[in-house]
Amino acid sequence: MPRVVFAAALQRHVPSPPVIVEGAHVRDVLDAAFALNPRLRSYVLDDQAGLRKHMSVYVDGVAIRDRSGLSEIVSEASEIYVLQSLSGG
């Protein structure tokens, strides 16, 4: 199952250790991670459930482009990093 790692900068606001969750797309994977840690959702996604302006998500080293739909495909062995962008600091 995909593994999701959350930014170190998030930890002081919401402790969020890596999780292994099911999902075929970025949206499914993040929804599964947020189900385990509900407070995390609003730190990563905006009110319209898109990726926050100054956040980024990498799937196996590649930044996702569908920031509103989060539709990128995720494999069983994928590593997903949810990071803060350098913008917005």
Place this chain on the structure above:
Amino acid sequence: MASPSAPTHILAATRKGLFTLAPDGASWAIERVDFLGDNCSMAMSDPRDGSTYCALEHGHFGVKIHRRAKDQSAFDEIAAPSFPPKPEGLIDTDGFGKTIPWSTIKIWALEPGGYDKDGLIWCGTIPGALFSSRDQGRTWDLNRPLWDEPKRQKWFGGGADLPGIHSILVDPRDSNIVRLGVSCGGVWVTRDGGQTFANEGNGMWADHMPPEQMHDPNIQDVHCLAQCKGDPTRLWVQHHNAMFYSIDDGQSWIETKDVKPAVFGFVVVAHPTDPLTAWYVPAIKDEQRIPVDGRFVVTRTRDGGRSFDVLSRGLPQIPSYDLVYRHGLAVSDSGDDLVVGSTSGGLWVSSDQGDSWCAAPMRLPPIHAVRFVHA
């Protein structure tokens, strides 16, 4: 009626945390610091239950609100106002044609909803929306009558990229009457607790608009709106290009002209009982936004806006470039105590209605908002 109690604390919401100050001899000292390093856009002490609310604006992680009950040592994160899903295909733009995001960017105003409405909190945001909570911030509702009002789409940002609601005045006569100051959208009022709203008051004018729109009440850049609690028919506005007051419940606005050293500024506060007294913090308009001649002063009228005192005793008269934003000046319940906090991190307190000021012995981060807390 008992005299109002002296303030017990000052809240300073800053770019780098929430600072709580307590009296320390003749001055004030930092009693606690919360959220050090985080951008605190607004703080509010609820006199109904002694709780404290703190709004944070994380650069990456969005807007959050934390609440601390009176006898609680730590803050708990509560819900933040959040917009409903934007309908597919809906075009929502401001007066300049810019797309309005349906997502909370800034919490710009937090106010308790009145003593007869336990737990009610009002919240103003950028983009320009009004939210309310009926359960001390556990849940929030977007006020749809105002959000769905077509005139909202004429609003636009001043300073900020998008329009926003920064002033919320709950009327002391009737808590169903709530006035809003909007940059840039003038003054809006509800008289039925938020079911209907009207954009009221003629007399303001905007020097940065074409002649056809200059006097439109719905485009006025009200920087700050204040009301005398003892005589709520008396209102004050610091506007982008002028100072105005109303003596008829906001039905009309009268310009205060030729005020020295400047009519530009962001903030005005009203004396709680004396309808003729109010304080402003002037600055050079509007491209520069610094004190005139590098002298940091507060102005005060005691005659309803006809004349102004320039108050400088105890304020820095050496070259000083402190700017005070729209929530950076506050008055105590008695009207005797004032606190002013600047974007350079200076904080000064007066206990004689501004005749003299004392610098708090600290240099704070840039200050967004100050509030007195009464026991």
